[in-house]
Amino acid sequence: MYCIFKVKGGNKTALIIVAILLVVAIAISILGPKQEETSDAAGSMGDFTLVIDPGHGGIDGGAVAADGTKESDINLAIALKLRALAEFYALENAMTRQDDSSRSGPERYSEHEDLVSRADFVNAAENPVLISIHQNCYPTGQPSGPQVLYAATESSESLGKLTHQNLIGSLYPGNRRVAEPASRKLYVLNHVSCPAILVECGFLSNLSDLAKLSDSSYQTTLSTVLMASYLQYRTGLTGT
Numbered sequence: 477m478y479c480i481f482k483v484k485g486g487n488k489t490a491l492i493i494v495a496i497l498l499v500v501a502i503a504i505s506i507l508g509p510k511q512e513e514t515s516d517a518a519g520s521m522g523d524f525t526l527v528i529d530p531g532h533g534g535i536d537g538g539a540v541a542a543d544g545t546k547e548s549d550i551n552l553a554i555a556l557k558l559r560a561l562a563e564f565y566a567l568e569n570a571m572t573r574q575d576d577s578s579r580s581g582p583e584r585y586s587e588h589e590d591l592v593s594r595a596d597f598v599n600a601a602e603n604p605v606l607i608s609i610h611q612n613c614y615p616t617g618q619p620s621g622p623q624v625l626y627a628a629t630e631s632s633e634s635l636g637k638l639t640h641q642n643l644i645g646s647l648y649p650g651n652r653r654v655a656e657p658a659s660r661k662l663y664v665l666n667h668v669s670c671p672a673i674l675v676e677c678g679f680l681s682n683l684s685d686l687a688k689l690s691d692s693s694y695q696t697t698l699s700t701v702l703m704a705s706y707l708q709y710r711t712g713l714t715g716t
């Protein structure tokens with residue numbers, strides 16, 4: 477049987493990913509299909525909207541790898557796979573962009589306008605949970621692996637630490653990087669009023685990361701871990 481979740485790293489990695497997928501299955505059995513009727517219960521599972529934010533886009537390609545690969549393209553590819561999973565599981569979702577475009581006005585690009593528009597979009601969603609997708613870059617090629625940053629709320633910290641733990645455990649065992657609070661420079665995470673994280677999936681400046689991040693199967697694996705983390709968070713199956 478063809479396994480789309482095959483990644484390098486041996487049996488331990490495969491087992492961890494299988495474990496995460498089992499959590500997804502459990503979560504889905506709890507969530508069930510999307511209900512048409514509404515519930516009055518606070519925190520009802522049907523009330524959340526997963527807002528997927530592929531960073532950059534249009535004239536703003538974000539970080540650019542030595543081979544010309546643009547961060548904005550990888551962000552979008554992973555985001556579309558995450559949305560496909562959300563659709564498959566009948567989860568409410570929304571994307572800040574669905575193609576290679578910015579949210580700035582059409583006549584003159586403004587980074588600030590783009591970021592303000594993204595934050596406004598998130599805040600307008602019904603009970604949003606934000607996952608912003610980015611790629612890292614560094615002057616040297618050494619750093620590798622994911623890095624999750626979280627907004628300044630307890631719920632964001634919980635989602636951020638959980639997601640980081642899942643990403644490292646599944647894809648980069650042994651990596652000692654930890655989830656961190658977002659700096660004040662990250663506009664969107666500082667201007668939304670919901671659980672919000674920014675996931676730097678890897679380093680475009682690291683050749684091994686770049687090869688993986690450019691690979692469709694690896695992008696699928698990443699999106700699967702992000703979905704599993706979102707569902708773990710929503711169902712309270714946060715582990716330690």
Ligand SMILES: [Zn+2]
Binds near residue numbers: 531532538539547610
């Ligand atoms: Zn970025």
